[in-house]
Amino acid sequence: MKHLKIKSIWESLKRFLPIIFITALAVFLRFYLLEKRISFDADQEEIAFKAKEVLSGNPVLLGPKTSLGGFSIGPGFTYLWAIFSFFLKGDPTSGAYLSVILGVFFVVVAYFVLKEIFSKYIALAISIILALSVGLITWDQNPWAPSLFYLSELLVFYGVYISNKKKYGLALVALGLAMGFQSHFAIFLLVLPIFIYLLIYKPVFEKKSIAVSLLIIIFSVLPVIIYDLTHGFINLQRLMSIFSLGTEGVAPAKIKLFTTLVSNSINIIWVDFPGYIKYIIFSLFILISFWGIFKDKKQRPLLILSNLFLFLPFFIFLFYKSSFSEYYLMTAVVPFLFILGYALSFIRSRLLVFILVGTIGILSIKSFTTITRPMNLSAKKLIVQEIVKRGGQGGYGVSISTRPGFNFGYGYIFDYYNSKPDIPPLRGQRKIFTIISPPKYDGIESFIEVDGIGLRWEGDVGF
Numbered sequence: 001m002k003h004l005k006i007k008s009i010w011e012s013l014k015r016f017l018p019i020i021f022i023t024a025l026a027v028f029l030r031f032y033l034l035e036k037r038i039s040f041d042a043d044q045e046e047i048a049f050k051a052k053e054v055l056s057g058n059p060v061l062l063g064p065k066t067s068l069g070g071f072s073i074g075p076g077f078t079y080l081w082a083i084f085s086f087f088l089k090g091d092p093t094s095g096a097y098l099s100v101i102l103g104v105f106f107v108v109v110a111y112f113v114l115k116e117i118f119s120k121y122i123a124l125a126i127s128i129i130l131a132l133s134v135g136l137i138t139w140d141q142n143p144w145a146p147s148l149f150y151l152s153e154l155l156v157f158y159g160v161y162i163s164n165k166k167k168y169g170l171a172l173v174a175l176g177l178a179m180g181f182q183s184h185f186a187i188f189l190l191v192l193p194i195f196i197y198l199l200i201y202k203p204v205f206e207k208k209s210i211a212v213s214l215l216i217i218i219f220s221v222l223p224v225i226i227y228d229l230t231h232g233f234i235n236l237q238r239l240m241s242i243f244s245l246g247t248e249g250v251a252p253a254k255i256k257l258f259t260t261l262v263s264n265s266i267n268i269i270w271v272d273f274p275g276y277i278k279y280i281i282f283s284l285f286i287l288i289s290f291w292g293i294f295k296d297k298k299q300r301p302l303l304i305l306s307n308l309f310l311f312l313p314f315f316i317f318l319f320y321k322s323s324f325s326e327y328y329l330m331t332a333v334v335p336f337l338f339i340l341g342y343a344l345s346f347i348r349s350r351l352l353v354f355i356l357v358g359t360i361g362i363l364s365i366k367s368f369t370t371i372t373r374p375m376n377l378s379a380k381k382l383i384v385q386e387i388v389k390r391g392g393q394g395g396y397g398v399s400i401s402t403r404p405g406f407n408f409g410y411g412y413i414f415d416y417y418n419s420k421p422d423i424p425p426l427r428g429q430r431k432i433f434t435i436i437s438p439p440k441y442d443g444i445e446s447f448i449e450v451d452g453i454g455l456r457w458e459g460d461v462g463f
Contacts, residue, residue, distance in 0.1 A: 018124050019111050026107045026131035029368065030100040030140050035378035036451070037371055038096045042408040043144045047095060049412060050075070051082035055090075061227035062235065064145050066185040069242040072235050075223050076182025077145040090416050092377055092409075095143030103140025106151045107131050110337060113158050117302065118341050121350050125357045126341055132364040135267035138371065145183050146327065152179035153190065153309075153334040160194055161305055164203035174213035178220030185242075186328050189316060193308035201301060254318060260329050261314050265336040270363050288346070289339045302338060309335035374452030375406060375437055382450045384413045387433045390457065393418060397425020401444055402437040410435065431459040 040048075043064060050060045060079070062072035077098075084094040107130045115123035130136055140147065159172030173194065180187030228235050259275075266278040273281065292303045313331040347353050387398065398414075398421040400407045414421060425432045436444045436454035446454025 022127045022131050023108055026104045029137055034096055036376050037373050038141050038377050040092050040377040040409040045409045045412045047078055047081050050078045051085045054082040061223040069238045071238040074182040099143045099147035100140050102147045114341055118345055122341050122344055125353050128357050132361045133268050134364055134367045135271045148183035152176045152183055157334050164201055170205050170209045170213045174216040178216050181220050186331055189313035189331055193312045197305050197308055257317055261332055264329050264332040272367050285339050285343050288343045306335040306338045379451035379453045380409055380413055383453050383455050388417050388419045394420040396431035397422040397429040399424055399434045401442055406437045433457045
């Protein structure tokens with residue numbers, strides 16, 4: 001009897017061994033040399049200080065501001081950061097651990113969703129690509145609120161797709177939208193494709209499902225509503241200003257938009273494809289998906305939804321007359337996964353599929369070994385540690401001489417090491433440290449250099 005029980009457990013475990021291995025691989029690659037591969041700049045410093053406020057007992061009602069109109073998203077990512085910060089005693093790497101774990105969750109959830117829609121071997125093939133993808137690894141190692149976006153979009157996409165089959169589909173959409181609101185403004189770009197798909201297929205929702213979904217949405221935006229009620233609806237005004245920016249500014253170059261769409265899609269496979277190869281691969285997959293829309297009745301809903309999610313945000317920005325960051329079209333990643341899955345399902349030979357995946361994996365590992373990030377968190381911590389070692393906890397000044405945008409992060413790191421230097425130095429201060437980034441910036445010579453950050457000092461600064 002005991003032998004049969006052990007055998008049954010082993011048989012159950014054996015079914016999950018492939019995804020367990022893929023998860024372990026994803027974890028290893030994302031945590032490998034983590035501090036040397038992550039940045040800690042303006043976005044990270046802002047969230048780290050807000051997480052500290054949360055741990056001090058002060059509620060935070062707004063999340064990070066978007067580059068469009070200064071609108072603030074929900075504070076959910078800040079509270080998640082605060083949890084990690086609590087267990088890591090405020091270490092600046094807290095956000096990186098959070099982002100990496102969210103990235104690994106995305107790989108795992110993508111496996112189960114793809115397995116449900118296609119097959120186990122297609123799900124395994126794409127999950128291996130995701131686990132090894134240098135594009136995703138570098139994204140996951142960047143500690144910021146958009147780290148939550150791919151997971152939230154995946155839930156929205158799958159929820160919409162199953163909305164006419166499963167009762168929980170609408171609630172899943174609501175959960176994804178709620179998570180996305182804590183992540184990035186780009187979640188609003190998904191409302192139009194959702195609306196059009198639901199118009200096409202007209203799923204019928206139960207009152208209970210609608211009520212639960214509304215509660216999820218209301219709960220997710222409640223902190224922002226409370227803030228607006230007590231601050232003259234300033235955040236709502238910023239949201240409205242985004243639409244006026246879109247009619248009064250200058251539209252971005254159309255070729256830039258299309259290049260961004262293609263790169264964001266193809267980079268999940270391999271980041272180092274030449275530009276023209278990216279265009280060819282992207283065009284091929286889109287043609288296959290269009291063929292499926294007209295010829296494959298079974299997968300038609302999936303392919304229509306994929307193309308709506310892929311192209312509608314792109315078309316919105318075609319007519320949006322204001323500048324935006326390329327990563328706003330990160331909405332392309334999730335729908336492209338399903339188009340990729342559909343294309344791979346045409347290959348009858350599983351061996352050929354895994355030869356292709358193995359080749360992509362080798363290329364990805366080769367690219368992975370070349371990842372470098374100068375001025376990384378590890379370097380900043382080492383520079384601050386050297387200053388604290390030589391100068392103590394206070395009574396000295398720190399001058400930060402850097403290129404624009406390179407001066408962020410040091411305030412929080414000094415705070416983490418319980419050091420209170422004067423930044424910038426006080427007039428007449430004799431003990432001064434100067435952080436130079438990049439080294440020799442403005443002609444300033446460094447005494448010490450660490451990964452693109454230099455340090456010099458003057459006055460009595462110890463040994």
